[in-house]
Amino acid sequence: MTKSFGPDEARVTVLNGVSLTIRKGEFVSLIGPSGCGKSTLLKVVAGLSDADGGKVSINGKSAREASREKAIGLVPQSPALLPWRTILDNVSLPISINPGANAGRKLRDPKEILTNFGLGKAIDRYPAQLSGGMQQRAAIARAFVFDPEILLMDEPFSALDEMNRDQQRMGLLDFWQSNQKSVLFVTHSVPEAIILSDRIVLMAAHPGRIAEIIDVDLPRPRNEALYATDAFRDLEGYVRNALRKVMEAAHV
Numbered sequence: 001m002t003k004s005f006g007p008d009e010a011r012v013t014v015l016n017g018v019s020l021t022i023r024k025g026e027f028v029s030l031i032g033p034s035g036c037g038k039s040t041l042l043k044v045v046a047g048l049s050d051a052d053g054g055k056v057s058i059n060g061k062s063a064r065e066a067s068r069e070k071a072i073g074l075v076p077q078s079p080a081l082l083p084w085r086t087i088l089d090n091v092s093l094p095i096s097i098n099p100g101a102n103a104g105r106k107l108r109d110p111k112e113i114l115t116n117f118g119l120g121k122a123i124d125r126y127p128a129q130l131s132g133g134m135q136q137r138a139a140i141a142r143a144f145v146f147d148p149e150i151l152l153m154d155e156p157f158s159a160l161d162e163m164n165r166d167q168q169r170m171g172l173l174d175f176w177q178s179n180q181k182s183v184l185f186v187t188h189s190v191p192e193a194i195i196l197s198d199r200i201v202l203m204a205a206h207p208g209r210i211a212e213i214i215d216v217d218l219p220r221p222r223n224e225a226l227y228a229t230d231a232f233r234d235l236e237g238y239v240r241n242a243l244r245k246v247m248e249a250a251h252v
């Protein structure tokens with residue numbers, strides 16, 4: 001797939017020859033230097049922006065079709081909850097405003113999902129009454145309501161402090177391990193990419209492209225204990241080194 005921006009005389013190629021297949025139920029992270037096109041790639045897969053060349057296919061559907069049918073769940077960087085609605089209403093909102101997309105679809109019970117994300121006691125509270133981490137969990141829960149075929153997450157934990165961040169990662173990991181969905185996850189954190197993913201797609205910049213795909217061959221189910229293992233540390237060293245190389249190349 002290719003994607004460029006700007007007028008003809010000053011066109012900048014942002015994604016060049018990006019080709020990636022995500023298996024059903026696979027967790028794939030995108031990592032790479034700032035400006036390498038991670039968010040752009042996510043937007044194209046989400047059907048929010050069109051590729052110039054190549055195509056996106058989600059179970060045989062185009063990105064726009066899949067997006068219309070709510071086969072794609074999108075989790076933004078900030079939770080974007082409506083402050084005047086309770087957490088339950090926020091998470092139920094996609095169902096009430098989108099009755100057309102519900103036809104013949106199996107929808108998830110918002111209460112059940114919120115409970116799974118540890119928010120069972122907070123369903124009647126308003127976003128401002130929740131911590132940042134809880135709000136972000138609610139945003140992730142909202143993306144699961146339509147039981148999408150693929151979840152796209154753009155640095156969903158980047159606004160959280162490190163402790164909170166780790167807690168949210170583990171929450172997502174637990175939920176994902178019992179609801180194996182295909183996930184495409186953008187992150188700047190090497191440990192986050194490793195603990196969550198089956199594969200890490202390392203991108204390089206100018207133009208944005210795939211530099212390397214790294215298999216995360218660590219056993220599942222995973223938990224925090226994995227961070228302290230030699231296998232984790234070895235892989236972390238490998239990914240950091242590979243990332244350093246593409247960063248250096250991006251600055252010359």
Ligand SMILES: Nc1ncnc2c1ncn2[C@@H]1O[C@H](COP(=O)(O)OP(=O)(O)OP(=O)(O)O)[C@@H](O)[C@H]1O
Pocket residue numbers: 005006014032033034035036037038039040041
């Ligand atoms: N709508 C747009 N118009 C013009 N240029 C754009 C547009 N969107 C993105 N770009 C450019 O495309 C490149 C890739 O941007 P993108 O946000 O996808 O990178 P990224 O890898 O997600 O970066 P970061 O890690 O900093 O979030 C950047 O150089 C950016 O300036």
